[in-house]
Amino acid sequence: MRRILVRSLVTLAVLGLAAALGAAAAPATATPRAPYVRGTSTVPFYSYAGAVRESVWVSTPLDNDEDGVPDKVAVDVVRPRTGGVRVPVIMQASPYYTCCGRGPEKQVKEYDANGTITGQPLFYDNYFVPRGYAVIAVDMAGTGRSTGCTDTDGREDTLATKAVIDWLNGRAKATYADGSPADATAWTNGRVGMVGRGADGTVTNGVAATGVEGLKTVVPISATSSGYDYARHNGVVVSPDSNEYLFHMVNSRPAEACARVLRSLDVGSDDATGDYNAYWAERDVRPHASKVRASVFLVHGLNDGNVMTDHFALWWQELKVPRKLWLTQAGHVDPFDYRRAEWVDTLHRWFDFYLQGLRNGIDREPPVSRETSPGTWVDGPAWPAPGAREVRVPLGDGDGTTGTLGARSGRGGRVWTDDPDLSEDAATADPNRPVAGRAVFLSRPLARDMRLSGNPSVTLRVKVDRPTTELTARLVDYGTAARVNTVYPAEGLRTLDTRSCWGASTQADSACYLDSAQDVVTSDRGILTRGWQDAAHRVSLRFRVPLRPDRWYTIKVPMQATDQIVRAGHVLGLVLQQSDLEYTTPATTGATVRLDLSGSSLSLPVVGNARLPRPGAEAPRVEASDRIGRQDARLRSRPTP
Template sequence: MSSSPRVTPGPLPPAASRRTGAARRSAAALGLAVATTVTGLAVNAAPAGAAAPVGPVFQDGMAQPVFSSNRNDWIREEVWVETPVDSDGDGRNDRVHAEVTRLRETETAGLKSPVVYEVSPYYAGGNDITNHDVDHELHQAVRPGKGWQDRGGKRLDPANDERLAAAAADDSGAGGADASLTATGPQPVISTSHESNWLPRGFAVVHAESLGSGQSDGCPTTGGRNETIGAKSVVDWLNGRAKAYDASGQEVKATWTTGKVGMIGTSYNGTLPNAVASTGVKGLEAIVPISAISSWYDYYRANGAVVAAGGYQGEDTDVLAEYVYTRADQQICRSVIEQLAKAQDRETGDYNAFWDERNYMNDVNKVHAAVLVAHGLNDWNVKTKQAAQWYEALKARGVPHKIYLHQGGHGGSPSVDVLNRWFTRYLWDQQNGVENDPRALVQREDKTLVQYAEWPDPAAKDTELNLAPGDGGAAGLLTPDKTRKGKPVTETIVDDATKPAQTLADAVTSPNRLAYKSAALAAPARLSGTPRVSLRMSFDQPAANVTALVVDYDENGKAKIITRGWIDPQNRKSISRTEPVKPGSPYSLDFDLQPHDYVFPAGHRVGVVLLSSDYEYTIRPAPGARLHLDTTKSTVTLPIVGGTGALTSAS
């Protein structure tokens, strides 16, 4: 859905005057409600009845909804926040388009409100794009754009993009964005998410459009430093350290806020809170990153391999930047996006300065905001490593932390009560004891919520398992037995990228995978943490993919893939350095799989499946490469609660 141009009184501010037309809106695709935008202050008459309190009310450690829920009573104002960066190179500092929704008591009764803040590149929708081809030989760069590749590329329809849907959902846990409004003005507001939950509890809400999107200036750079600074500048403005202007060019000051800010969001919207927190900006007191990225390298790469975000095979930083590049000027950022395509290095998959700029783990020591991490255990878009490594680093540095893991995929917020306790503690500074609660809230396979002291479970022990070969392509044995008898035994995988991992895991026999199963479990066994494999392999070609799966096999032999991991053997020593593979020479490959928390039921078998190319995630070369595994020098390490003793077999 496109909107009409915004009608603004008087001259436009410098940021807005550089636009040639209205930004495209896609509120229908986003699932966002729209409402009349009021430039400046708009205080409407209060409804009949008792006067609302002039201060917040707290009960059971949570802010109570005692203020008006009638959005006609709220103030909405639009600003452009000036940043200290010029990412589009036009000689003027970029400005971030933002909208504030606050209680009228901040204008009439001296109320000072903390802020719930979400910034996104998705509010203005997305462009129709074409992904990179992935059906080619390894260590070759194939550029997108010359027609949609039927197998490798995927043309994204913004109306069907799950990331837009996740980002559009009301991250407050209410189950969807406010949907009761209709457009009565010339253009919809940026977003109304969060308002119905937080305004009645005394908070203000700010939504902002990330650089290069909507009515913001600058260029999208898929996690680049300029995006971090753009989002941070709104926090600076709320604390009096940056300037903002309205549509007529008049400076606007945030005199109505306490300066305490909590950021929240899903997907890209959740990644930007991690990025801003990593700057250590003063005033950012809490963040809730949902399905968020902590290192962009781990979003598009894995141990040197070019690996897709689940559902987006062939996407990369340049494609995503093109997708969110929705500002009116569609030419000024072309060279920036072209540079992304070069610097991301799809040919080798190596970690380099480009990725290092987008690695928020580098600055985790600057984080002081209390962090409530939320992630789906089955999120294969933003994979669980993103949450696990961020959370582990925060724990090590003593940052206030909590984690919520659920059984869903991409997206999924904690409940309003969980969020309320978090924001009440750190934004209203109410001593509700949330920091003394169990750190982990995990939704189990039956959908019950279980609290654990910490995550991964401290009772999980690294359990090393060995691989005993099968016979004629059938599954071998996964066993804690450390006895090694006889000469080395080698098994072979013949790569066939056309066969999905699920097909290979289910196969009773196959030349295209190696499978190993434990004995049937006598009791349930819980995995909590990060599995690892140590493989001794040789190759008959100078390049190959290597993929490992952890699988739950039920009583009928049906496979359920629990987690997976990948490596490029040319990066066996370092993700930053490619070293050639000499055909026939054995190499040690040590790599991690995606972290997980899973209970294998009694009677099931723990399985490990090894294959070469992963149809859904890796580059897909022509079939035929042969990989040889020395089973006597290869192991699998699983973090099992209770250790080896928990893997006892059924009698």
């Protein structure tokens, strides 16, 4: 009898644990008899024109403008008049609502004479408010109508935004403009989903990493997951004073109110060394992935030259919650502007599942959707692709000018001196021609398609005649094909003259937006991925170890995550150089690098059994001169909304 009782207790405990684990991944329970639900979908039911529009100021736990009172963030609310039905919230926090606008049409917040919100940027309120959601737009600390000071992805940005979710759940206080208390619990059930692109997505990641109760799902689009990796590439400075630049772009406070915070941004970022320090650790969410309780829907551009692909990849791999991923061939853009109908439908079902508790099956669909070529999307079960394996590719001597990629390491070497003015166009063009400041290695034409999914890298055995130098690697697909033209600032899109409407409109807030299409060109090569490494940071990103000119060193140059297909007949190329004026701010030491081929190799994340053909005695002849030029390359190193 005792054995049966013990077995029953164990069974109940196991069932209880399973239920608890299931609850973490399950959607919220639907509101009983919600009038805006039909089957497993929310539908337009409430009047958008008749929605409640109000502004409140939420008290935060911080006072970083040091005026003796808690900082307050301004929150503009658009919510349906539900007659007592409490609804979930879609929330976008941004520093850009006043200075720069959101979306391709640069929409800013619009207010009436009384200071009440009349127009929120983007389509979220137009579309979701009639469907039983409140949509709120938060001016991040120190921007718009908020107090405090922005600290560029730091503690203030995160905790001040988190305070809004606390208010929605009755754990923080807020007031209207006249000082009277504002209580959200009368109209919301406290379930929150955050969404945003760029800096808006970055704060979304940051708030999710606090594990705040009530945040049920997040949708970060082209968002960073490490401030260091945005401003540095393995010790190489991307743009000096980048955080101060962003501060000045978005700040709405008097200069004297935030002088101390501005100084801390300058000192803490430590541009002089490029080291990872406590300042950057505060802006790194990856170590806190285990705290995330919300489901995550990541969206990123495989050719995003602003927020590099490691930001999504390293975050994605750390998350232990329900996940979904879209990867596009475009750059730093919103899916509303390249896959509009599919995006609105998918986002609608995602929010319905995790915020309304409607079991519409989105959790059983393939979690990964990637664009393999312009306009062609393929779904998959995981990322990186199942079956991806690391393949080591030796570097061969070739003809002594252009090397080979293939089965046997070369016995020779390469010697080149840094050319800080060597552009990406020049470095990757005419790979069979000697060009000062670069070294090129080519495969033979591929016999069949090869998919790369993950992080390539190159290991270099080098001798350097300076205490350090920057090392840059580019993986290039040589072959004529239609490609998305991601030249800055269009990022792969062209705006059309037509408009389409997504939701309800008022005279002050239209739901109709200019249509867009991918900008597709035919080019003779495409950059698959890039990588950078400061040689003195080869041991650790936290400190520098200078090189000695009489010694050989083995230095790994990691490349950004990618998922691309190199087509049959194309040639895979590896281009090495030192300074990169395209994606970093060169700090040339004038170094000369001596490369030992026998100790150097390329590592590729190859899916399946595809392999590079055995190289011949010489590299193949490749014509690659017709390349679309970029605008001023240094514009890429400036943070953009």
